[in-house]
Amino acid sequence: MVRSIMLVGVGGQGTLLASRILGNVLQSRFDVKISEVHGMSQRGGSVVTYIRYGDKVFSPVIEKGQADMIISFELLEAARWMSYLKAGGELITNTQRISPMPVITGAAKYPDGIEDKIRAAGIKLTAVDALSAAEKAGSAKAVNVVLMGVMSKLHDGFDKELWEKAVEACVPAKVLDINRRAFELGREMV
Amino acid sequence: MSKLMLGNQAVARGLYEAGVSVVSAYPGTPSTEITEEASKYSPDELYCEWAPNEKVACETAVGASIAGARSFCAMKHVGLNVAADPLFTASYTGVNGGMLIAVADDPGMHSSQNEQDSRHYAIAAKVPMLEPSDSQECKDYTIAAYELSEKYDTPVILRLTTRVSHSQSAVSESDRADIKLKEYKKDIAKNVMVPANAIKKHVIVEERTRLLTEYAEDCPLNRTEENGADIGVITSGICYQYAKEALGDSADYLKLGLINPLPIKLIKDFAAKHKTVYVIEELDDIIETHCRKIGVDVVGKEKFTYLGEYFQSSIKRVILSEEDEYTDFPEPVPVRPPVLCAGCPHRGVFYILNKLGVTVSGDIGCYTLGSAAPLSAIDTTVCMGASISGLHGFNKGRRGEYEGKSVAVIGDSTFIHSGVTGLINIAYNRSNSTVIILDNSITGMTGHQNNPANGKNIYGDPAAAVDLEALAHAVGIDSVRVIDPNDLSAVEQAIKEELNKPEPSVIIARRPCALLKSVKHKPAFKIDPAKCKNCRSCMRIGCPALCWGESHVTIDSTLCVGCGLCSQMCKFDAIEE
Missing domain, CATH: 3.40.50.970 (Thiamin diphosphate (ThDP)-binding fold, Pyr/PP domains)
Structure with missing residues (x-):
């Protein structure tokens, strides 16, 4: 069996680092493929990383109706990508809002009640304030590692030590303490 | 391991x-x-x-x-x-x-x-x-x-x-x-x-x-996978993975690792064993055309597109007539296009170019994002270096009509790549063209690579740095000046003056990329709600850190790097350090 996870967010939020941590954990037991977006979208655009794992993975890409789990780094992105979940799929989102340029210029409105509307669609949603937790850990940039903490708790197939080692292996040494705290705070949120 | x-x-x-x-x-x-x-x-x-x-x-x-x-x-x-x-x-x-x-x-x-x-x-x-x-x-x-x-x-x-x-x-x-x-x-x-x-x-x-x-x-790079199926798939690269995902063991595969030159007998033998042979290849019909040339009948672009990526679902749709089910968010979700970063040193130049209504010949790099609303400052983007040579051609084509109201914009790395030859053409074949080099001291869009203009080699070691001012002079441009792109009034004055001169000129807008680790940021700016009239003048610079609310504009402190551009836009002094 192959499982499909997506990390979605805004370019610059650190989805690539989070996918490295997740890949590091999954690789201990599974065949893994991770597909990333580099280049132009990283400049504040909507970004997505696909992670697929199982006995044998072929395609590195996930399409609409195929994901088991989506971890969204920003609320509007949760709405944008929710159609990628299959029936019974699960969504974890950061409640942080980052306005896209059409909202900044007033050409579009940031939708209200996103969490309720996602739940009304029958999706299992976990919403957390990862930004506050990251700031508490010492840096707003640690949102990505807070969310990996949340994921590690909800996705209990892997030992905590394995996750901790993965954080250590993927995060630059000088910000390791902040990220260790961020990971713990993420685990405490759910 | x-x-x-x-x-x-x-x-x-x-x-x-x-x-x-x-x-x-x-x-x-x-x-x-x-x-x-x-x-x-x-x-x-x-x-x-x-x-x-x-x-x-x-x-x-x-x-x-x-x-x-x-x-x-x-x-x-x-x-x-x-x-x-x-x-x-x-x-x-x-x-x-x-x-x-x-x-x-x-x-x-x-x-x-x-x-x-x-x-x-x-x-x-x-x-x-x-x-x-x-x-x-x-x-x-x-x-x-x-x-x-x-x-x-x-x-x-x-x-x-x-x-x-x-x-x-x-x-x-x-x-x-x-x-x-x-x-x-x-x-x-x-x-x-x-x-x-x-x-x-x-x-x-x-x-x-x-x-x-x-x-x-019979090389090891080309291989067949036999599952005893009626359907045969000839494919290569990532399409092999999509096909395996979509069709699994319900098809046989000829996976080509050597895609030029293509085999003849191997393809004929594979095709002879199957009722229907599909060629699955993104973009052009290279393998399909080869098959037809050697007399092998295949299903290709009449079922699959020449456009974009394929993925597993398009293969399932075409060959198995299967679709995945999904639920969309119940209302339109605003798009999130890429934007110039908060604090990007290119922003000020594009704001002024748009304000002055100048025709802008653009180029390839982060600054192509200057074409997006609300800056909307770029008229053309073709390929690396085309901003400068294209502007020269534009000015020649209109017999000088646009010489006082058009510029080329090009990054430092792109200028070195293939902009300098266009500048030589402007000097040599004399058009009164104005070129703005957006020198952010790095190759930005691809993720911060050093280049011949920034004094460091790939290992970060000191290297010879192209002196852009001296180079412009050396090729025959007499009017060359350097400006700080974050000083809006200086940018406006420089562009106006250079456009008015009866000679070609080069303006170097120099400030390092805001994402460089070596760039020290100021604390985030703040809006004084008592002073903000919600006129939204500041929003015209298209900074992703600014957001307007019901009563006043706010600044996202996690994005703002304190460049101060927005405060230069405010007539009410509502934006403070």
Whole structure:
């Protein structure tokens, strides 16, 4: 069996680092493929990383109706990508809002009640304030590692030590303490 | 023990293991990480450099190969257009040390200005081309390419696509092969392509293609997977993975790793065993056309598109008539296009250009985002360097009518790549054109590579830096000035003055990229709600850190880097440090 996870967010939020941590954990037991977006979208655009794992993975890409789990780094992105979940799929989102340029210029409105509307669609949603937790850990940039903490708790197939080692292996040494705290705070949120 | 690697990282590992000793490249998504990763190995073993452009990179690899070293160059698809000149003749000279060119296509145009299919180049230049489908194959094919290159005396192209380059999968590592530098002997008949020699070499090139076609019939790079199915699929690269995902064991596969030249008997034999044969290939109908040419009936582009990426669902839809079900968010979700970053030093220039209503000839880089609303400042973007030469042509075409109201904008790295030749043309063939070099001291869009204008080489060591002011003077531009793009009134004054001069001019807008680690940021600015009239003047600079609320504008303190541009826009002094 192959499982499909997506990390979605805004370019610059650190989805690539989070996918490295997740890949590091999954690789201990599974065949893994991770597909990333580099280049132009990283400049504040909507970004997505696909992670697929199982006995044998072929395609590195996930399409609409195929994901088991989506971890969204920003609320509007949760709405944008929710159609990628299959029936019974699960969504974890950061409640942080980052306005896209059409909202900044007033050409579009940031939708209200996103969490309720996602739940009304029958999706299992976990919403957390990862930004506050990251700031508490010492840096707003640690949102990505807070969310990996949340994921590690909800996705209990892997030992905590394995996750901790993965954080250590993927995060630059000088910000390791902040990220260790961020990971713990993420685990405490759910 | 295997490691998760990006396809690009696995190519770099392959270079290391194949005993390659010279790497030269110009960055370009999705190829950039090959050279970045290769530069992490010791330069004593695997020397790497950023070249000014892809032509120089390719010629450097050609020279290193003639010298007897295994050599490599990498580029994105459009980079191969720039490097096509050396490629076509290196096909004739052949190699001494093995030579590989990696070219990364971008189906779906994630970060590109067109969707060209580089497989045409292998056919046109008559060189072998390999196409891996995952990271392990990226490494294995890289190593295999050097064996082919030296055995058949030819440069080889490794064709990648975004999903192969930027996907991670497991790769097993081996030691570096002990490849000795080959002897260099002067050989005029082989290496001097004057007509008399080239005529003889062309005969050899055609014979080489014949031999490589024979090799393609039973080489380990091409393989069949038999499941006893009625459906046969001929495919290569990432499409193999999509086909396996979609069809599993319900189809048989002919997976082609050597995609130029293509086999004949292998394809005929495979097709003869199947009721229906599909060719699954993104972009152009290269394999399909070959099949038809050799008399094999296949289903190809009449069912599959020439546009974009395929993925598993399009294959399921076409062959199995199956669709995945999903639920959309119940209302429209505002789009989130990429934008110039908060604090980007290009923003001020584009704001002023838009304000003055100037016609802007644009170029390739982060600053192409100056075309997006609300700045909407760019009129044209074609290819690397075209801003400057295009502006000259625009001004010649309109007989000078636009000379006082049009500019070219180009980044420092792009200017070095192929902008300087256009500037020489402006000076030499005299158009009263104004060129703005957006010098942010880095190659930005591809993720911060050093370049010949910023004084550092690929290893971050000090290097000669092109003096842009002196260079502009040296090619014949007398009016050259440097401005700080974050000082809006200075930008406006400089642009107006240079446009009004009866001579060509160069304005260098110099401030380093806000994302560089060496750039110290100021604390986030704040809005004083008592002073803010909610007039939204500040919103006209299109900064992602600004957001308007019901009563006043707010600044996102996690994004703001304190550049102060918005405070220059405010007439009510409502924006404070």
